[in-house]
Amino acid sequence: MINMEDNIRDKVVRAYDGVVLDNALRQSAKNKILAKERGRGKQKIIYCIVAAAAVVIFVLGNVMLIRLNLGHNKEAPVTETSSGGDENKSKDNHSQMFLADIRSREDLDIFAFASNSYVLELQKEFYVAISCYDENGAECPPQSGRTAKIEYAYLRFGEQEAGEKTYQKNFAVDTLTVQDTAWKNIGAVYINDDWYEVRESAKEGVDHYYNIFNITSPEKSSYARHPEDAETTEHIRSNVIFFVAQAEGENGCLTVGRIENDDDEAKTGHPEIDSRQAPDYVLTYAKVSGAAKIKTSSVKSMGEHMFGDGHSLEEGKDI
Amino acid sequence: MDEKQISDIYERNVDRIYRLCFSYLKNKDDAFDAMQNTFFRMIQKKKTFDSLEHEKAWLIVCASNICKNILTHWWRKNVSIEENDGIGECREDREFLMILLKLPSKYRIPIYLRYYEGYNSMEIGKMMGKSDATIRGWLKKGRELLGKEIG
Numbered sequence: 033m034i035n036m037e038d039n040i041r042d043k044v045v046r047a048y049d050g051v052v053l054d055n056a057l058r059q060s061a062k063n064k065i066l067a068k069e070r071g072r073g074k075q076k077i078i079y080c081i082v083a084a085a086a087v088v089i090f091v092l093g094n095v096m097l098i099r100l101n102l103g104h105n106k107e108a109p110v111t112e113t114s115s116g117g118d119e120n121k122s123k124d125n126h127s128q129m130f131l132a133d134i135r136s137r138e139d140l141d142i143f144a145f146a147s148n149s150y151v152l153e154l155q156k157e158f159y160v161a162i163s164c165y166d167e168n169g170a171e172c173p174p175q176s177g178r179t180a181k182i183e184y185a186y187l188r189f190g191e192q193e194a195g196e197k198t199y200q201k202n203f204a205v206d207t208l209t210v211q212d213t214a215w216k217n218i219g220a221v222y223i224n225d226d227w228y229e230v231r232e233s234a235k236e237g238v239d240h241y242y243n244i245f246n247i248t249s250p251e252k253s254s255y256a257r258h259p260e261d262a263e264t265t266e267h268i269r270s271n272v273i274f275f276v277a278q279a280e281g282e283n284g285c286l287t288v289g290r291i292e293n294d295d296d297e298a299k300t301g302h303p304e305i306d307s308r309q310a311p312d313y314v315l316t317y318a319k320v321s322g323a324a325k326i327k328t329s330s331v332k333s334m335g336e337h338m339f340g341d342g343h344s345l346e347e348g349k350d351i
Numbered sequence: 352m353d354e355k356q357i358s359d360i361y362e363r364n365v366d367r368i369y370r371l372c373f374s375y376l377k378n379k380d381d382a383f384d385a386m387q388n389t390f391f392r393m394i395q396k397k398k399t400f401d402s403l404e405h406e407k408a409w410l411i412v413c414a415s416n417i418c419k420n421i422l423t424h425w426w427r428k429n430v431s432i433e434e435n436d437g438i439g440e441c442r443e444d445r446e447f448l449m450i451l452l453k454l455p456s457k458y459r460i461p462i463y464l465r466y467y468e469g470y471n472s473m474e475i476g477k478m479m480g481k482s483d484a485t486i487r488g489w490l491k492k493g494r495e496l497l498g499k500e501i502g
Contacts, residue, residue: 040497044466047448050438053369057383062361065390066354072394 099142352399360406361390367407367468368414374463375418377452379438385421389414411468412478415460422456450500458493461486 053061134140352360368389373382392413400406438445451459464470464478472486479486 036498037494039501040462040494041466043444043447043497043501044451044462046441046444047451048370048374048463048467050440050444050448051370051373053366053383053386058365061365061383061387061390062358064387065361065394066357068391069352069354069357069394 096142099139352394352397357390357394360393360400360410363403364407364410365390368410370467371411371414371460371463372418374452374459375415375456376421381421385414385417388417392417407468408474408478411464415478447501450497454493454496458489458496461489462493462497465490 134143365386369382369386372385372389373379376382376385389410393410398409400409438448451462454462460479461472461475464475465472470478472490473483475481476483476486481489
């Protein structure tokens, strides 16, 4: 029996010894197997990269959402921007919250992206963020018959002594400083289907003039010499020059008029376009037609329209 | 496992696994594919081994499973063992291999594992998921069948 088993073992071993893998095949299989392992290595790296990217996107997305949610849940701060006697009107505080919450350039981007508001870069790192409201106080893009109020904040981001990012914001009637010129916002007016923000140069010892910034169509922005200066005023980038006059007294009437560019000779009798109490108002229940085009959520360079060099002043207009 | 380790495992086991696959599939090409797939599966499973014995046993079981899967395919049922040529240089050994391959797999595989790989019936039982007694019975029956064939 033992001999039988040994005999079988011997024959089995010899028989299977003949089953040999060809060397070429053996090497080829080995190469394939190792290549597969290398592929798996690369695959692992790709998976890691994709997973890392997914995690980053997920985290950033959540951060954005949290920020937005915080913005929507907070109480609206009291700002100096008012709408005359309509402060008590119900309104959507979302935009106000966003304005109040802006602490950095990134916040500003979120604000521009997430709301119906828009952001203009007036100068490098100097922005104005603007929101419009309808008659019900709900945030909306400026639209004909709907836009009742505009609120805005000036924002500057830059490094100060400690090298930290800081911000400066001014709501509505606050003053702001740009280079050597102190600009005081004295309100906004509605002229020929466009919203205009009126700013007053308040620096001592320099010419006293107004900037009329066309919110609806920034390219129409213009400058107007203060009429009291009675000096030459030249319009810079539009065919229409506006002038601004403010009556004496704390609540003096703000008047905006227009000078036709090709009508230099006529210095009197120009039409008065808008006149209202200043500066204690922004815009209340004014109507805008065809002004929806101002809606933009991108940051645009508007500095040249407001503060850029090269502009000259045209002769002012007596009121 | 790095490439060097895989390469070492491959060199240590490739012939063994190929023979086992051949024993199951009775065909060089299919045995080659099954052998490759066995190593692919090892990489895929990121398998690590405690010892050389563990490594050898795992590969044998894995190869067995792969071969059994192949054998369930309908087209496998018509493969003839006469198609194999160039197996072994000695005619007598080749003839014995053909006899072995004609045995039912339940006898053939334990005989291969017992007499070529040197496993005992208990170890074979563990690998094949059978009891020690079953394996011993199959070995006995296999030997009887082989004895009849070789006279």
